Amino acid sequence: MNKIGFNVLVWSAVVSEEMTPIIERLKNIGYDGVECFIGGDDKSAYKRFGQQALGFELETTGVFTLGKNENPISESADIRAKAVDRIKWAIDRAHDMNAKIICGPFHSAHTIFANHAPNDQEYAWSAEALHEAGDYAAQAGVVLAMEAINRFECYLCNTMDQLKRLIDETSHPNVRAMYDTHHAHLEEKTILDPIEKIAPVLAHVHISENDRGTPGDGLVHWDKSFSTLAAINYQGWYTIEAFSRNDPDFANAINVWRDYSEPWEIAENGYKFIKEMSAKYQL
Secondary structure, X not given: OXXXXXXXXXXOOOOOHHHHHHHHHHHHHOOOEEEEEOOXXXXXXXXXXXXXXXXXXXXXXXXXXXXXXXXXXOOOHHHHHHHHHHHHHHHHHHHHXXXXXXXXXXXXXXXXOOOOOOOHHHHHHHXXXXXXXXXXXXXXXXXXXXEOOOXXXXXXXXXXXXXXXXXXXXXXXXXXXXXXXXXHHHHXXXXXXXXXXXXXXXXXXXXXXXXXXXXXXXXXXXXXXXHHHHHOOOOOEEEEOOOOOOOHHHHHHOOOOOOOOOHHHHHHHHHHHHHHHHHHOOX
């Protein structure tokens, strides 16, 4: 049975007690879990978030990115080491909030590009960093779910082909993959082949519309997506990830310049949509 989660980034990238009424309402809608961005340095905030979620009988997952000075594929060994340290820090924060999954494109630094296509050395550096982080994650019972994202945000892993290569090179049971419908809509040629390719290592799925608004209201090939996920017997999370201008600093950082749908419309209609698709394809 798949669980349904909601990423609170549509309200804020900051984990705080202001999330309490939000996660309570998400529970009342029917959600099984909440996902937050792991970024702020207030360690106690993650413990409080986890405790608040637990109080509402909700599970937690985290999403995480790295910056220029913490890049696993940097030519600088010092920067690569800082990347591993920062991933370990994120694992500690996930453990603090009782999360078992950290997803995101932290195989490389977000929005940091080179003047070349990804090369063998960069894949090797990323795999080395992720393997070391995987050892640390195993001790905390955390899975690192790597994400392939679009070419405007990353160049190392845009497709499931590239992501599968990286996961295979990393070769660690705690380093697996995630599939995001938004990025796949931009980068993949089909739905079936990429999902089948990543199926053996798939640990997490983001349900995200092409415009980052309410799932089901846009151009993503939802029937093919859900039917293929059903065909591979995917049993993990379906977590809605949508964005807004509610947190201007975060919105500016990821180039969100308008509101796509009202957050509670996304939460309420998105939940109904996933339930309808789950029933349709017997998920």
